[in-house]
Amino acid sequence: MQKYLSRHNFYTLLDTLISGGIRVVAPRMTAGIPLYGPLGESVEMVLDQLPRRSAKEAFFPVCEDIMSYEKEGQQVRLTDVEPASFPETVLVGVRPCDAAAIPVLDGVFSWDYKDEFFLERRRKTTVIGLACTSADDACFCTAVGLSPADTRGSDLFLTPLADGGYLCDVCSDKGEALVADTINLFSEPGSSTPLPLAAPSVPAFDLKKVKGWLDGHFEDPLWDGTALRCVGCGACAFVCPACHCFDIVDEGTEKSGKRRKSWDACGFWKFTHHASGHNPRDKQPKRYRNRIMHKFKYYDDKFGQTLCTGCGRCVRICPVGIDIAAIVTEINGMAIECTPAGGETRS
Amino acid sequence: MCDHTNRNIYLPHLVTVTDIIDETPDVRTLRLVFQDEQLRGNFSFRAGQFAEYSAFGAGESTFCIASSPTRSGYIECCFRSVGRVTEELRRLEVGDTMGVRGPYGNSFPLEQFYGKNLVFVAGGIALPPLRTLIWNCLDLRDRFGDITIVYGARTEADLVYKRELAEWQERADVRLVKTVDPGGSSPSWDGQVGFVPTVLGEAAPAAENSIALVCGPPVMIKFTLPVLENLGFSDDQVYTTLENRMKCGLGKCGRCNVGNVYVCKDGPVFTARQVKGMPMEF
Amino acid sequence: MINTIDISHYGTVAESIRIEAARILGEGLVTAVVAYTAGRRAGSVQPAIITSAAEAERLTFTAASVNNLAVYLTKAKKDIPRSGRIGIVVKGCDLKALVGLMGESQLQREQLYLIGIPCAGVLASTVRPAEPLTAGNLAPKCRECDAQLPEGCDYVPEIDLPLPTPLESTYAAEIARLEGLTPAERWAYWKEQFAKCIKCYACRQVCPFCFCEQCLCDRNKPQMVDTTPRPAGNTAWHIVRAMHLAGRCAGCAECERVCPMDIPLNLLNRKMAKELKELFDYEAGFAVNEKGPLTMFMEKDDQSFIK
Numbered sequence: 001m002q003k004y005l006s007r008h009n010f011y012t013l014l015d016t017l018i019s020g021g022i023r024v025v026a027p028r029m030t031a032g033i034p035l036y037g038p039l040g041e042s043v044e045m046v047l048d049q050l051p052r053r054s055a056k057e058a059f060f061p062v063c064e065d066i067m068s069y070e071k072e073g074q075q076v077r078l079t080d081v082e083p084a085s086f087p088e089t090v091l092v093g094v095r096p097c098d099a100a101a102i103p104v105l106d107g108v109f110s111w112d113y114k115d116e117f118f119l120e121r122r123r124k125t126t127v128i129g130l131a132c133t134s135a136d137d138a139c140f141c142t143a144v145g146l147s148p149a150d151t152r153g154s155d156l157f158l159t160p161l162a163d164g165g166y167l168c169d170v171c172s173d174k175g176e177a178l179v180a181d182t183i184n185l186f187s188e189p190g191s192s193t194p195l196p197l198a199a200p201s202v203p204a205f206d207l208k209k210v211k212g213w214l215d216g217h218f219e220d221p222l223w224d225g226t227a228l229r230c231v232g233c234g235a236c237a238f239v240c241p242a243c244h245c246f247d248i249v250d251e252g253t254e255k256s257g258k259r260r261k262s263w264d265a266c267g268f269w270k271f272t273h274h275a276s277g278h279n280p281r282d283k284q285p286k287r288y289r290n291r292i293m294h295k296f297k298y299y300d301d302k303f304g305q306t307l308c309t310g311c312g313r314c315v316r317i318c319p320v321g322i323d324i325a326a327i328v329t330e331i332n333g334m335a336i337e338c339t340p341a342g343g344e345t346r347s
Numbered sequence: 348m349c350d351h352t353n354r355n356i357y358l359p360h361l362v363t364v365t366d367i368i369d370e371t372p373d374v375r376t377l378r379l380v381f382q383d384e385q386l387r388g389n390f391s392f393r394a395g396q397f398a399e400y401s402a403f404g405a406g407e408s409t410f411c412i413a414s415s416p417t418r419s420g421y422i423e424c425c426f427r428s429v430g431r432v433t434e435e436l437r438r439l440e441v442g443d444t445m446g447v448r449g450p451y452g453n454s455f456p457l458e459q460f461y462g463k464n465l466v467f468v469a470g471g472i473a474l475p476p477l478r479t480l481i482w483n484c485l486d487l488r489d490r491f492g493d494i495t496i497v498y499g500a501r502t503e504a505d506l507v508y509k510r511e512l513a514e515w516q517e518r519a520d521v522r523l524v525k526t527v528d529p530g531g532s533s534p535s536w537d538g539q540v541g542f543v544p545t546v547l548g549e550a551a552p553a554a555e556n557s558i559a560l561v562c563g564p565p566v567m568i569k570f571t572l573p574v575l576e577n578l579g580f581s582d583d584q585v586y587t588t589l590e591n592r593m594k595c596g597l598g599k600c601g602r603c604n605v606g607n608v609y610v611c612k613d614g615p616v617f618t619a620r621q622v623k624g625m626p627m628e629f
Numbered sequence: 630m631i632n633t634i635d636i637s638h639y640g641t642v643a644e645s646i647r648i649e650a651a652r653i654l655g656e657g658l659v660t661a662v663v664a665y666t667a668g669r670r671a672g673s674v675q676p677a678i679i680t681s682a683a684e685a686e687r688l689t690f691t692a693a694s695v696n697n698l699a700v701y702l703t704k705a706k707k708d709i710p711r712s713g714r715i716g717i718v719v720k721g722c723d724l725k726a727l728v729g730l731m732g733e734s735q736l737q738r739e740q741l742y743l744i745g746i747p748c749a750g751v752l753a754s755t756v757r758p759a760e761p762l763t764a765g766n767l768a769p770k771c772r773e774c775d776a777q778l779p780e781g782c783d784y785v786p787e788i789d790l791p792l793p794t795p796l797e798s799t800y801a802a803e804i805a806r807l808e809g810l811t812p813a814e815r816w817a818y819w820k821e822q823f824a825k826c827i828k829c830y831a832c833r834q835v836c837p838f839c840f841c842e843q844c845l846c847d848r849n850k851p852q853m854v855d856t857t858p859r860p861a862g863n864t865a866w867h868i869v870r871a872m873h874l875a876g877r878c879a880g881c882a883e884c885e886r887v888c889p890m891d892i893p894l895n896l897l898n899r900k901m902a903k904e905l906k907e908l909f910d911y912e913a914g915f916a917v918n919e920k921g922p923l924t925m926f927m928e929k930d931d932q933s934f935i936k
Contacts, residue, residue, distance in 0.1 A: 031821045033891045052889060053827070062827055063857045066357045069403040074363075076403050076444040080355050112612065113356045113597040136757070137670045218606065218626040228708060229676045231700065233831035235889045245601030248357065248594045250406045251855050251862075257404055261357065262857040263827065264600070270847050271602050272592050275408075275430035278565075280591060280605070280628045284708045290604075298607040319835045319887035320696060321668045321675025329669075431849040 001170040003179060003186040005158065010166060013185050014042035017090055025058055026092040027051040036091070047093050047130065054241030054311065055098035056105065058091050059121045062238075063262035066117065066248070070256040083120035090178070092128045097141045097311035099129040099153035101241035107303030108244055117261070126174045129154030135198035138312030140325040143205050146309055148198040163192040200310070202325045205332045207296070207306055213335035214297040218289070222334075226327050227288030229320045234265030236314035236322070242295070242307045245271070266290045292327065356597055359401045359446030360386060364439050365421065370507035374472055375437055376413065376425045379447060392416055394457060394480040395588065395616040398449030399596045400424055402435035409593045411615070412450060413475035415482035422447070425475040425507065451596040452615050455480050455560070455586060464492035466552040468571055470543045470563030471500045474507050476588045476615075477562050481515075488520055495522045495552045499543040502531035524550045544570040554579030561587045561619075565629075572619060582620035589614050589622070589629050605629045632764035636692050636749050638788040643690040645786035646718060649744055651685035653716050659742050661709075662716035663701050665694045672759030676701065678709060690718070693758035695751045695768065696835075697881040699726040702736055703840035716742040720751070721776025725879030725914025726837035732918045733877075735840060745782030749793050750774065754886040764796060770882040770895065773798035776914075800899045807896070819864070825890035826863040828856065832870065832884035832894055838877045845869060867897065875901035876921035879914030 005013070018024050018039060026045040027034045034049045036058060053062075070077045102122070109118040132139075132148035141147060151157040155175035158166035167189055170176050179186055237243040247264040251257055264271060267287050273279045281287045299307035308324070315323050366378035381387040392412055399407045408430065414423035428437040439445060457480070465484060467477045484491050496515060500506045506525070515523045526539035526546040539546050543563065552559075559575050561568060568587060575585055591603040591610045598612040606626040608614065650662045666677040666687045674693040678701065679685060698717055701709050719727065724745065730736045750771035752762060760766055777792040779785065807815055830846075833839045846854045846866055854869060855862030870884075878898040885895035905911045908931050909922035922930075 031825055031891075033825065035825070052891075063859055066355065071403060071444075074440075074442045074444055076361060076446070078358065078361065078446075080358055083355070108599055108601075111598065113599070115597075115599055116355060228678060229701070231706070231831075231834040233834040233887075234827075234829040235831040235887070238827045238829045239889055244599075246594070246599070247856065248407060248600070249856055250401075250404050251857060251859075252404060254404060259357070259406075260857050260859075264594075264602070265829070266601065268830070274590075274592050275433065286628070293606070294601070294604075298604065301607040302609075315670070317831075317887075317889040319831050319883070321673060323669050323673075323675075326669040431852065434850065 001176070002189050003168040003170065004161075004165060004189045004192075005168045005186055006163075006165040009185040010158070011042040011045075013182055014039065014045070014090075014092060016182060016185075018042070023087045023089040024092060025089055045093060050095060050311070050313070052313070053239055054101065054313065055091060055094045055127075056101060056241050056244070058089065058125060059102065059118050060105070060109075060244060060246075060263075063260055064117060065258045066261050068256065068258045069250070069252075071254070081117075083116040086120050086124055089121070089125045090128065091125050092130075094127055094129050094154065095132055095311070096129060096146055096148060096150040096152070096154075097139075097309040098241045099127055100141075100146050100150055101309045101311075102127065102153040104242055104299075104303075104305045104307060104309070105244055107299070107305060111303065126155045126178050127153060129157040129171075131157070131159040131194075132198040133160055133195045135200045136312070136316075137201055138315040138325070139198065139200040139310065140202035140312055140315075141310035142200045143202040143325060143328070144306055144308055144310040145204070145207060148200070160195045161192040162195060165192060167194060202310075202329065205328055206335065207300075209335035209338075210328060210331050211297050211300050213331050213338060214293055218293070222327075222330070223285040223289045226322065226330075227285040230267065230284045230288050230322055231320055232267050232269060232284050232287070233319065234263075234267050235317050235319065236291070236324075237265035237267060238263055239313040239317055241309055241311055241313075266294065288322075292324070292331075295324075296328065296331075357448070357595070359399065359407075359448045361444055362422075362447050364441055364443050364445065367439075367441060370425065370509070371505050374425065374427045374507055376423055377436065377439065377445075378414075378421050378423050379445070380421050381447075382444070387420060390422070391419075392422075392450035393454030394483045395454035395476065396450035396452050397596065397611075397615060398422075398424070398447050398451060399593075400426075400432075400436065401446030401448070402432050402439070403444075403446060405432045405435035407446075407448070407594070408432035408436070409590075409596060411476040411479065411588070413479055415479050415486060417483055417486035425472075425478075427472050448596065452611055453613065455616050457483065460484070460558050461490045462492065462556075464553065464557040465494050466557055466559040467494070467496045467498070468543060468547055468559060468561045468563070468575075469496075469498045470567040471505055472507060473562040473564065473567075474498055477560055478508060478511070480560065485518075485521070492556065493522065493552075494520065495524070495550065497524045497526070497543060497547045497550055499526035499528070499539075499541075499546060500531070501528045503527055503533055503536055505531070522550075542570070543567050544574045547571060548574045548577070551578060554581075554584065557584060559585045561585060575619075582623060583618055585619035586616060587619065587622060588616050591629055634749055634762045634764065634767060634793055635790065636762050638747065638749070638790045639690055639692065641788060642746060642786045643688065646690055646744060647685050647688050649784050649786075650679070650688055650716060651682040653742055654680070654685060655682035658714065659716040660713040662688075662718075662744075663698045664688045664716075664718040664744075665690055665696070665698075668758075670758065672757065674758065688718075690746060691758075692750065692752050692762040694718075694720075694746075695754070695886060697723045697726055697837060697883045699723050699730065699837040699881075700835055700883070702727070702741075703730065703837055704735065704842065705834075705840040714740055714742055716744060718744045718746060719779055719782070720746045720748040721774065721779040722748075722770060722879065722881045724779040724782070725776065726881055728914050728917055729877055729879055730837060730840075732916075732921070738917075741783075743779070743782040743784070745779035745785040747785060747788050747792060748774070748777050748779075755891075767796070768882065768886070769799045770880055772796040773800065800896060803893070803896055804900050804903065807900075820860065822892045823863040823867055824860060825892060826858055826867070827890060828858040828863065828866070829889060831887040831889065832892075835883040835887050836874070837881070837883075838874055839870075867892075867894070870894075871897040871901055874898055876905050876909075876911060876923040877913055878902065
């Protein structure tokens with residue numbers, strides 16, 4: 001189903017939701033940078049820049065309390081955090097690379113044990129995606145099988161039109177319900193044409209072949225060659241829409257405090273360091289290898305999906321210019337050269 | 348006892364420390380009883396599974412459940428104090444409260460061992476993951492063939508479960524071979540002197556209709572596997588457990604993987620064949 | 630355009646680096662050269678560690694050569710192969726870090742072969758690497774540069790261009806603005822800035838002076854600084870960092886450049902440098918000092934803070 005939403009009505013829609021008590025989260029300027037955050041009113045929304053952190057934080061916050069403890073003598077009292085108390089939210093202005101990562105994350109947070117902190121927010125959030133009409137040379141969504149108009153992960157999907165309004169694709173029941181509630185703001189699609197979509201420049205990867213190459217190259221000179229200069233920070237993982245590793249720590253006083261879940265990164269030496277001093281990933285190239293393997297092989301092995309949506313954030317922010325698009329392009333090239341029998345060599 | 352309802356999967360159960368046993372100067376066993384009465388009766392697990400143990404204010408630490416599933420009403424954990432959490436757990440006294448989440452991970456396929464001879468090989472602090480299985484089998488003694496236990500540590504003082512070693516030594520239906528590294532024995536030592544792999548080779552348990560269960564430091568495992576191979580054990584007859592750093596224990600937090608294997612979900616129990624198929628990242 | 634900065638000599642500089650790197654590697658004078666190569670994206674430049682003369686042809690130097698490569702020579706970067714003498718490309722600001730590291734006995738001059746850059750400035754982190762360098766997109770640290778021509782290097786490409794004159798410091802202006810605020814207003818400013826911190830530690834990992842083998846923040850017995858990215862731990866971390874760098878930081882501003890959340894970290898470092906200048910007439914990075922002012926006591930030291 002497609003509808004027309006004028007620019008004015010788009011903002012009216014958000015203000016209507018806000019005044020109706022719905023939490024509306026969108027990119028907005030926060031201490032000088034665009035970040036997703038709750039809007040006080042629709043005009044705060046900033047749509048011309050990709051937020052520095054991805055939309056994953058609407059489901060998997062940078063840091064959240066998962067319980068609290070209080071000690072009294074030999075007794076301890078635990079207080080649970082009730083995911084049921086999470087607010088109904090509409091997440092707006094989400095680019096396809098960010099939106100597509102959300103259902104990808106369903107894999108890890110819902111297999112076997114259910115992480116209700118993530119899943120309850122998923123249930124309570126309606127995602128309004130937005131097609132991209134510009135890309136920079138860090139963008140590579142088209143290389144990983146997505147596009148600037150991919151609706152994956154969106155409940156409603158807006159495509160900018162020449163007249164300043166939007167063509168609104170209704171992609172799910174949740175999206176349909178939102179349109180039904182505010183139907184007077186929508187009309188039938190008119191004659192205005194969609195603006196030309198962005199065209200990221202990185203040639204498409206053959207993800208099957210890339211994975212096939214990774215299957216056989218846990219040991220390869222590539223890892224030292226690309227990752228020796230990695231300084232071991234967590235910036236790439238933290239800005240990534242799909243990286244989902246986390247830490248669990250207690251913070252507080254002797255008597256009381258909180259147990260918290262917060263973003264963690266496989267680039268940190270401490271991530272896999274045993275208390276005994278042993279570290280299975282004791283060198284930076286091994287840690288970087290895990291990053292690439294997790295995204296293009298392990299997650300696919302486990303959940304049948306690639307853990308990268310080509311947003312390019314890690315490319316833009318890496319302090320030492322490590323460029324995942326360039327690395328996977330290289331792997332893609334080597335994979336294409338490989339013989340199907342697996343008797344490949346690498347010079 | 349997997350809990351798959353939509354509760355907070357990170358919330359631990361409260362347990363009371365009911366007994367403290369110092370195994371070595373820095374290794375301690377805690378016996379824990381669930382404060383929730385219903386859970387006390389219902390909590391069930393299988394040998395080989397692990398749990399996340401909370402010292403509130405310090406955090407959580409991962410160890411196996413060291414007691415046997417056949418002994419109900421309590422569980423035991425055994426740990427060396429090396430980190431923030433284990434040092435805090437060591438400060439607990441009888442009657443104090445701590446937390447337990449679990450049981451997690453896979454387990455030893457006990458039913459497949461029925462009718463077979465079992466050879467347990469352990470080194471140092473790595474006896475607890477086998478001790479749960481040893482008691483499980485001894486409590487169901489008639490379902491198994493010969494039981495051999497080869498256990499060694501650096502010195503006599505480093506041997507854990509000393510009272511139980513004495514008990515196993517007394518039993519006619521168990522063959523215990525205990526050893527300490529050269530230089531680690533006192534004049535009164537009544538066991539062997541030598542490294543575990545060497546002593547295992549000398550003890551030479553038969554491979555036919557047998558299963559070997561090996562737990563120890565990486566270097567011990569490395570030298571033990573060829574000894575078992577020489578004795579005729581195939582890689583499918585040998586089981587071990589892997590221990591990687593974990594936080595969630597639930598297949599979410601992303602740090603315990605060895606290649607695409609999540610130790611917390613796919614392990615911690617693996618056959619030697621499975622381990623040999625993994626990248627060297629443990 | 631009037632405010633374009635003349636960097637036409639960078640092409641000659643790059644060619645000189647390639648020739649010199651090939652020579653010193655070829656002659657066996659050094660075992661490795663830490664320098665810059667081009668990246669995939671238009672105009673992008675990244676650090677490179679090369680070990681053979683043949684690789685020298687990949688090297689470059691442009692206005693996007695922003696990294697302070699000194700970080701690769703610290704003991705925190707254990708994975709970088711280190712044997713014999715190492716060649717390194719340094720701008721004046723980068724050299725200050727090496728001077729500091731020598732002062733702290735982390736490096737010895739004879740281990741290094743310094744290829745100095747006559748530097749007219751590099752691009753700010755906020756712009757794309759392909760943009761032409763102007764007074765408007767110049768990295769803030771370059772505006773107040775006092776080390777355009779690094780001194781005491783083993784090799785500096787000769788150029789016949791005059792280097793541009795420094796511009797008005799934006800840091801000084803911002804520090805003056807913050808000093809003019811009330812403590813409550815200043816606290817509000819930093820609280821808002823630190824609230825963005827996600828504890829990625831990029832600031833720490835690129836800092837040549839953050840070479841502690843185990844950072845205080847990575848130790849948990851005791852847990853001195855909360856690890857989660859929340860107000861208490863974020864504030865503690867950035868204050869610990871600023872204090873630990875006082876009298877050591879020479880202003881390469883890498884921390885600020887790499888912060889994915891644009892926290893103006895170099896403001897803290899410049900403020901500390903200003904205090905050090907006022908209290909001890911000390912500036913980091915110019916001479917190999919055995920001890921900085923905060924690690925020694927002199928009777929003439931200001932003691933007015935003791936009450």
